[in-house]
Amino acid sequence: MRALYIKAYGGPDVMQIGELPDPEPKRGEVLVAIKAASINPVDWKVRSGELKLITGRTFPKTLGSDFAGVVERVGTGVAVPSVGERVYGITALMLRKPGAHAERLVAPPKRLRRMPDSMSFELAAALPVAGLTALNGLRQCGDLHGKSVLINGATGGVGHFAVQIAKARGATVTAVCSERNAERARSLGADVVIDYRKQDFARGNVRYDVVFDVFGHLKFPAVAPVLKDHGTMVTTLPGPSLIARMVWRRFVGGKHIVLGSMRDRPGDYAELERLLADGSIKPVIDRVVPLTEAAQAYAALEVGGTVGKVVIRTG
Numbered sequence: 001m002r003a004l005y006i007k008a009y010g011g012p013d014v015m016q017i018g019e020l021p022d023p024e025p026k027r028g029e030v031l032v033a034i035k036a037a038s039i040n041p042v043d044w045k046v047r048s049g050e051l052k053l054i055t056g057r058t059f060p061k062t063l064g065s066d067f068a069g070v071v072e073r074v075g076t077g078v079a080v081p082s083v084g085e086r087v088y089g090i091t092a093l094m095l096r097k098p099g100a101h102a103e104r105l106v107a108p109p110k111r112l113r114r115m116p117d118s119m120s121f122e123l124a125a126a127l128p129v130a131g132l133t134a135l136n137g138l139r140q141c142g143d144l145h146g147k148s149v150l151i152n153g154a155t156g157g158v159g160h161f162a163v164q165i166a167k168a169r170g171a172t173v174t175a176v177c178s179e180r181n182a183e184r185a186r187s188l189g190a191d192v193v194i195d196y197r198k199q200d201f202a203r204g205n206v207r208y209d210v211v212f213d214v215f216g217h218l219k220f221p222a223v224a225p226v227l228k229d230h231g232t233m234v235t236t237l238p239g240p241s242l243i244a245r246m247v248w249r250r251f252v253g254g255k256h257i258v259l260g261s262m263r264d265r266p267g268d269y270a271e272l273e274r275l276l277a278d279g280s281i282k283p284v285i286d287r288v289v290p291l292t293e294a295a296q297a298y299a300a301l302e303v304g305g306t307v308g309k310v311v312i313r314t315g
Contacts, residue, residue, distance in 0.1 A: 003102030004294045004312075005060040009049030012302070015295040020060065023098065023106040025075035030109055032087060034069040035315045036125035036288075037100040040157060044298055046093055054094050064101030065093045068115060068124035069315065078109055086115040088124035090132075090264055101294060103314055113269045116277070126283040126309040129262055131272045134161035134212075137234040137260025138169070141210045145170030150201060150226075153214035154190060155181040155307045158236065158260075160284050162212050163188045168280035174208070176201055184284070184307055202226055210234065212260065220257060227255045234260040284308025 003020045025031040043063045046055050055061070068088035071081050081087055089112040091097050091105060098105055115124050137158075138144065149166040153159040154175030166173050167189030175182075175190035182193045194201050202222045209231050211223050216237025223233050235257065250256065275281040288311045289297045297310045 001103040002291060002314075003062045003099075004064070004291060005062045005099075005102075006047055007059045007061075009047065009052060011048070012295055012299045015047065015063070015298065017292055017294070020062070020102065023104055025073055025078075025106050027076045028078060028108060029075040029106045030071055030078060030081065030087075030112060031073040031075075032067070032069040032105050032107060032112070033072040033315055034067050034100060034103060034105055035121035036069070036311050036313050037064045037067040038125045038129070038157075038309045038311045039294075039297060039301055040065050040129045041301075042094065042129070043099075043101075044302055046099075047298075051094055054096075056096050058096065062099035062102050063093070064091070064099040064312070066090050066125060066128040067100035067105060068121040069105075071112075072104065080109065081112060081114060086121075086124075087112040088115050088119075088121075088128060089113050090128045090262075101291065101312055101314070103291075111264070113266075116273055119276075122285060122288055122311045122313070123283055125311050126285055127272060127276075128264065128269075130157040130309060131161045131281070131283070132264050132268055133158045133236060133260055133262040134165055135268055135272060136263040137212055137236070137258070138162060138165050138210075140258040140260075141232045141234065143169075144210070147171050147209035148174070148207075148228075149210040149212065150174040150176065150208045151190075151212050151214060152176045152196075152201070152218065154185050154188070154193075155284075156214055157309050159212075159214040160184075160188055160308050161281060162214065163190055164281040165275065166210075166212075168275060171210075174201070174206075181307055188284075207231070214260075224255055229254060231255050233257045236260045286310050288313055 149171040155177045174192040175185035179195040212234040
């Protein structure tokens with residue numbers, strides 16, 4: 001099979017397209033013929049070696065976390081899904097599992113979800129990691145009706161879902177993004193847009209119930225002054241000091257911090273599908289590229305400025 005893989009950690013130049021052996025489903029596994037997969041920040045963090053304590057040093061290593069495709073074969077002991085079913089889901093790339101930027105992938109059934117009939121492979125591939133991360137981050141903030149929510153990084157992969165989900169839950173949404181993406185943020189439902197190049201929201205006078213830092217770059221001392229007394233900071237990438245503060249804030253109360261990590265329970269998928277079906281959310285796909293152009297797509301995403309998701313068509 002063709003795959004995007006690395007033989008060492010490094011920059012975009014270590015990625016290559018080549019032939020790897022077709023995977024074989026073992027007992028309790030499903031072989032999926034992948035039709036589309038998307039790129040997430042975790043993918044280039046794996047490639048760079050930033051997470052090598054978790055991902056290990058076994059090469060070649062395929063990249064890619066979420067995907068959509070068709071069940072090609074099932075291993076013994078698998079009752080569902082059945083051969084021919086359209087499925088989408090996530091592979092545990094950070095736990096040394098094979099990546100999804102390939103023509104085939106084996107995965108346990110619990111990592112797969114049957115695709116709604118109306119969903120395209122490209123749309124399904126854009127949904128899991130970013131959508132589930134945004135959903136879980138906001139879920140931990142409680143009832144958002146009438147609350148003020150700021151999304152830092154509002155037009156990126158996770159951010160554009162977070163804007164839509166917060167708005168669907170009745171929040172007043174402030175989007176932080178570049179000026180050129182301001183209209184896109186408004187079209188997603190943002191009530192207020194802040195151009196981060198011209199204004200630092202953390203130095204402003206407006207206070208928020210929730211600040212969702214999609215990039216995971218902000219420090220709590222910088223965010224705390226613009227949080228309301230019992231406000232919540234959501235971060236996708238906490239460092240050691242922020243984790244320590246997270247634990248401490250649970251004891252002292254008041255303003256607190258939660259981890260906006262992905263959760264992929266059946267109920268979470270069902271919630272995303274419901275929001276999609278009623279028009280509350282829609283994945284924004286910046287571009288769809290063939291597998292042969294995946295390395296260039298990675299490089300463009302790392303520079304920044306891409307709106308929504310980039311999808312790789314693999315089959």
